[in-house]
Amino acid sequence: MSEALLTVAGLDAFYGPTQVLHGCGFTVPESGITALLGPNGAGKTTALRAICGMVRTRGDIRFQGKPIGGLKTESIARQGIAHVPDGRGTFLELTVEENLRLGAYIRRDSRTVSTDFERMYGYFPRLKERRRQQAGTLSGGEQQMLAIGRALMLRPKLLLLDEPSFGLAPLVVREIFEIMRAINRDENVSILLVEQNAALALDLADTTHLLETGRVVMSGRSETVRNDEAIRRAYLGL
């Protein structure tokens, strides 16, 4: 197997004095979809934050073989990691179009940026209709689409998604998951997905890591996890 896109080893993470991750280790392979699952409070969001330098960490984080631990969040973004954070991180007072423009902030190739706008509007036609509207006025589903669009405008190599299904109707969730599959296939973007909806995530992801109280308790092919009754019952409530 070729070198993984992202390798995390012995990762500790802290909020102030409180340690939340304890020696986590997992990898995200190039070009696939990887799921990070686990019960509430397991540390999934914290793991994504740790990758992006948003919390204090100790341990080894490598992106494309280069250590990124200890770098500033904005520098990590500039390496090609886009993060749709917990709560979507929308710029609520800016327009839809401005949100997308911000996604492309670090890019200097203005011609390809404008074709990317059109591609995003292709994935999410509803955003195009609402492009002059304040992002805060969008529905939850539209805001999630906008958040994904904003992240893709960075042309990332790795896309981190924190609970894209949160608070959305099942139909909208299905639509967004279909688009994620398409994005992964067509955009040459690897995805690390944190999800509450384990069934959907196991369906979409090739690889799955299970997190519990800040430790990785299992890693494997998604279908292995899916077919293991004991694991499903113990960790996923399925």
Next chain:
Amino acid sequence: MDALLHQVFSGLATGGIYASVALALVMIYNATNHINFAQGEMAMFATYVAWSLIEGGLPYWAAFSVTVGLAFLGGVVLERVVIRPVENAPGLSAVIVSIGILVIFNSLAGWWFSYTTRSFPSPFPDSRPFGSSLLSYHELGSMGVTLAMLVAIYSFFRFTSLGLAMRAAAQNPVSSRLVGIRVGWMLALGWGLAAAIGAVAGMMVAPIVFLDPNMMGGILVYAFAAALLGGINNPWGAVVGGFIIGVLENLAGAYVVGTELKLTVALVAIIGTLVVKPDGLLGKTVVSRV
């Protein structure tokens, strides 16, 4: 009638000054949630720099441009060196620091340039256009300069990607970092811009109020009033508020309370706004989640 119009026009001219200083206050407030009490003294100090350059033989507009540039750099450096360390400190620290800057600039100016009042040149002719009694050339010119500056700032924030990034960084620093915006630098640029705006306001008002280390004291109070009246978190509200306060101040001074008590107009506006419409005319209500 002519007298009334005259009061309105010259109110608009000083209103432009208040609008600029109010805009500078709001820019910093939006980015940091703190009022920069030193805004006035920073402007005063920049005006002294301009005065020194002009005394040193530089033509007015050259001195003007150099001063604006230096004020911008000074604002950036001030943010990096003095404000940055208290960025995450509790609210009161930032207030204390900005008051500290106020005192330092005031004392420095007094020490270097002395506390005696000096006259400051206007770049505009010392007469009245079209033989009119409505406006002096200086009032007209300073209104023009102020408006040009406001348009430039508006265009910068509205149409450039750096301006967009600065707005984004002020609104949502976490998401801004995630798209690669260097939020710390955006804050520093904001301070630089605010200082530059203040410098322009100082140079435009100095021919009227004369140059001394306390020249901006009253103006800062009017600018606060303008910012509050317009809505402390809305830059365009602050600009509108500035013009309204300028006109009100002049009319009240001429017809109601007399020049000595004009400053009460500002206080009445501040208290009135806080009591009647705390978010100001154009401000947005901010509900913070607990």
